[in-house]
Amino acid sequence: MKIDLSGKTALVTGSTAGIGNAIAKGLAVAGAEVVVNGRSQAKVDAAVVAIAKSVPDSKLRGIAADVSTAAGCKALVAALPQADILVNNAGIYEPKDFFDIPDEEWGRFFEINVMSGVRLSRGYMPGMLKRNWGRIVFISSESAINIPTEMIHYGMTKTAQLSIARGLAQLARGTAVTVNSVLAGPTLSEGVETFVKELARQNGQSVEEAAANFVKQHRPTSLLQRFATPEEIANLVVYACSKEASATNGAALRAEGGIVNTIA
Template identity: 85%
Template sequence: MKIDLSGKTALVTGSTAGIGKAIARGLAATGAEVVVNGRGQAKVDATIAEIAREVPGATVRGIAADVSTAAGCKALLAAVPDVDILVNNAGIFEPKPFFEIPDEDWSRFFDINVMSGVRLSRGYMQGMLKRNWGRIVFISSESGLNIPTEMIQYGMTKTAQLAISRGLAELTRGTAVTVNSVLPGPTMSEGVETFVKDLAKQNGQSVEEAASNFVKQHRPSSILQRFARTEEIANMVVYVCSKQASATNGAALRAEGGIVNTIA
């Protein structure tokens, strides 16, 4: 299967690192014009240069905007009025005991992980419907199904993304626009790598030991039995964005290594 997205414009939020950067790189390799997004111009510029080096002939540009705010989303929509592919990837996580999570954290997680995707989907989806082609993908998590006790506030936002994604898919009925979610499991992005290094330091372990123990202790149902690589998640997302994925709509697609112990 050759995925060709030449002539399509793809926006990936939160794409200066981790899964988002891997998705941007993967979409660039298909011929799509990719819009990189992050909060700081320096990181956006560095990511553009990196993808241009790694994907010869890639068409990549970038917009620095904080999509956790209404103003940031408005600025991004003004700078890029139309896209064919929207990947709502921007998000944060933070392990914290439930009784120590203040109201401000709940609001912050909801604004970044949920409202960014709501605002941008509202801004871009009508154009997709008018053109009768488009792809919207929410990067949710297996934590949206298996709420992690160590970060309930994060799990809540990932469940919300699944609900929004399915609801938006219903609005595409009879069109060539699709809306889906992808559910990664533990993935070795830069942020997670820092978290694992901290665990290793606290427990006097190597990074490899800490990573292995985390999966065994906190995600014991994992069949993969390791952290995924960002590219492994990106491969699923690139397929969902492709023309070949035209019959996949309203789906929650799992790339979580078998952690969710169900056959459906």
């Protein structure tokens, strides 16, 4: 299968690093004009340069905007009034005991992980429907289904994303606009890699041993038995954004290494 997204404009939020950066790169390889987004102009510019270097002749643009706020989302839509593909990737996580999570943290997680996708979908989906083609993908997590007791507030936001994506897909019934979620599993992005390296140092292990032990201890149902790479998550996202994925709609697509212990 050759995925060709030439002529399509794709916005990936939170794409200066990690899974978002891998998605941006994958969409660029497929020929889309990719808009890289992050809060810092310097990081956005650096990401654009890095992708351009690894994907020659790619069409790239960077827009710095803080999508955790209504004002930031409004500014992003103003700078980019139209997009054919929207990947709602921006998000945060933090292990924290439930009884130590104050109201403000619940609100902060909801604003960043949920409302950013709500606001941007509201900004871009009407144009997609008018043109009768579009792709919206929410980067959710296996934590949407297997709520992690060490970060219940994070799990709540990932579940909310599934509800929103399914509802939006139903709004697009009978059109060529699709809305899906991708359930990512534990992924060795930059932040997680730093965490794993520190675990390895503390326990006198190699990074590989520390990573494998973490997955076995905290995600024992994993069939992959390791962290996924950002590129492995990005591969499924790029497919969901493709013309070839026209019959995939309203779905929670799994790239979580078999952690979710169900056949459906």
